Amino acid sequence: MSTVILLLFTGLGLGALYFLVAAGLSLIYGLMGVLNFAHGAFLTLGAFTGWEIARRAGSDNWGIFLLSLIIGAAAGAAFAAFTEFVLIRRLYQRHIEQVLITLGLSLATVALFDGIWGTDPVYIQGPAWFKDTTDILGARIPNDRFVCIVAAVMVLLALVYFLKKTRYGMIIRAGVENRSMVTALGIDVRKAFTLVFTIGGAAAGLGGVLASHYFGYVSPMLGGSLLIFAFIVTVIGGLGSLTGAAIAAVAVAVLQQFANFYLGGTGDFVVVLALALVLLFRPSGLLGRTA
């Protein structure tokens, strides 16, 4: 039983990370039709920025940790806004070329990170409490899992609030459903594009800092490895659906943990199988809109 609880919480922790990346991806694709390969780079930048802060200011400190979260999110947001404004905007409505640009950007930035920080993983420290465990129903859960879960839940609530209660949130919700009609109401969707990219970047940057604590290290490859799973989560959850991304993130991560433990390390394979099944029976994803 305690194994199940441990697997569950590990899955929830990982799912929290997947959600933070997938939320941005899903909104960006849903509103703009852009498959953002550079999203992993937003995450990696956030992770490295957070690490640099912790490195200089002392890592065994909740205050510094929170600061690293904020700065990491800000770095991700800035990078994302820059990407949208300088690169994506020029190729308005040319989706494949936008994808290609994000691909080129991810190649270039990962290489740049390799150059700046080196290719080897850098092990990081956080507040000592992270390494401790809490006992739940007989299972010893590492505390960093809880941090990830709490952070992701807060981001989810914040995003839902934003979407439901603000005008831009309304524009984004409408735009995901029918972008051309939003322009036909006299609204300049391009501002919404930049906003969505920025929000996605912030979530990814935040996820990056958390991921570095969850996995215990930072490296230029960090974003890329999470990105593929975030893609899978986005497709399973339904492109453009925030709640879909949340549900799928948890489902995929938990499934992965259980399959890894009980089915001999085949977690990744099982996830791909799940993707195949979803595509066979419900191509638009769990909560996605049927085209």
Next chain:
Amino acid sequence: MTTDTDTNSTGRPAVGSGATLPTGKRRTGRRGAGGAPGGAPDTGRPGITGRRLAAWAAGLAGVLLLVLLPLLNISLPGVLPGPSYTPGSLQLLAMCMLMAAAALTYHLLLGVAGLLSFGHALYFGAGVYGLAIILQNLDIPLLPAMGLTLLVVIVLAHVVGSISLRVSGIPFAMVTLAFAQAGSVIVGRNPDGKTGGDEGLTLRTDNLPDFLVGVVNTRNLYWLALAVLVAVFVIVTWVQSSRAGHAAAAVRENELRVRVLGLQPYLVKLLIFVLSAILVSVIGMVFLLLQSGAIPRAISSDLTITLLVMVVLGGVGSRWGAVIGGVFYTILDQRLTALANSEAVRSLPDILRVPLSEPLFILGTLFILVVLFLPGGLAGTAERLGRRRRGRAGNGGAETPREILEDAA
């Protein structure tokens, strides 16, 4: 793609001078594409005209030159590590040709059928690892081993293709990525020690014919690679001008119209998908022989992205574009790696040294610039310049690279 020419398992040395780089056009000249209609997205229309005859003659001359290259003493400082008959140079050239051939198979997917696949490396890797594992564990000669590998690839491509083609556009891209990732993970996990994990798998040469083994026989591998490139080019041309090819292009442009005509878009796409997988797996098998080993990169999504970059750089929708892109990228990557390790770069201030010491940074940036400003790629730009000089109007109704890319969405 880092081609291992400088430090590969057989220790073939390479001498890089890190000097000037030839332009893509120069590559064109060497490849004998000078007379060909540049990089115009071609429809492979049959029919003999004077220009086509000239193009074919030039192409043949180019191939002849390449065949004779190992017997000649041509030096291209800055491009080739040594004179053309040295194993190091032949290895690099062979790699260029294999990559060009692989790019051609990707052109078949993207440029002809409009399928943006992010999982093409799965079949290349299946060729590489499949042949390696079969040779390692079974005592059968080369050709039967290749045949067996081919069988595996056909089944694999069929299964993955039929599932993936249930969706199209970006979701299709993501599904193919996921499947390829699964393959990559399986190889990385090294089940039963069969795949060698991160270390890769050395080629077992016991059952291989002698003329394909050893540094001294690099020229034979070079000729094999050339043969593969020519064969793939011919096959791709044939498919493009066949009914299946025209159907695929029609599906790419307007699927609804094709359906109305009673044709089956799904089957056409599946056919092209499996065919390009077969071709690239054969290329992978030759790659294995050339490299004397299998490496995880051969099955990674990075490789698929590399192929995509090659095709876009060269010009989407054009066979010559794929070839030029493949060669240009491979040489550029090798040269940039040499540049990165050179004294000149090491002595630069950090702000310049860091980006310049990462070949992928330069390649990625180049890629971005090409997508933004040169949507036709190198071949398309050459074509446009040529057209401007000749004063020809439009493209004859053929789609521009940009339109082909949008069709894939």
Next chain:
Amino acid sequence: MSTAAEHRPAEAAPILRVEGLSARIAGQQVVEDVSFTVPATGITALLGRNGVGKTSTIKAIIGLIDRTGVVELAGERIEKEATFKIIQRGVGYVPEDREVFSGLTVAENLRLAERDASPRRQLVEELFPDLLARAGQMAGTLSGGQQQMVSLARALLNTNKILLVDEPTKGLAPKIVGEVADTLAEAAKTVPILLVEQNLHVVRQLAEGAVVLSGGRVVHTGRALDFLDDAGLIHRHLGVSTDAASHGDPVEKGAAL
């Protein structure tokens, strides 16, 4: 081909002038060299068979599809502007198939459409009391007729120079058709309307001028009643008999209320 100018004294400048408008969708020419004007008052009908390019013309005017040619709104050229800018100049667009946002509530749909500093909420509340009652309801759960009301209300919330209304009665029951027509007639008192309609009964009731399209081109302009009373013209350009013309198109089975 009779033009309004021959029968009437000189009028105020047209609110909308279209000249040589052409548009393509996916390589297909859907609108070809279309030219007409819309007077600054009243309702002008845009008529034609199914698939002839009426909706495409409307979309081309506001730039939802790529177009070439001249489009002039209240004397200013707009053909190079982005859609949202054109709408902000004062265009109310009521699309074919309503296109309300089903994931938003009625109130949100309306709020999204508000452009002006002081939108005419009171007017809309008076014209559409039913919508007021359903303010919190998800627009996706509304009936076709109710969605049409949302779509119309969106256009009426702002002060517009012109309304572009595309087949507002499509798929609606006769009673609702009547309500929609009444609402349009009311709106036309203060803003000119370019109305695409297949239901000739409604056209007869509402329209003053008519522009007829066939094969993506303008084949007739003039007074609506003149056109509707000419059986030959109707048959040639719309392909329906006079009976259908005077009684309106048959109601589609299962038209929602």
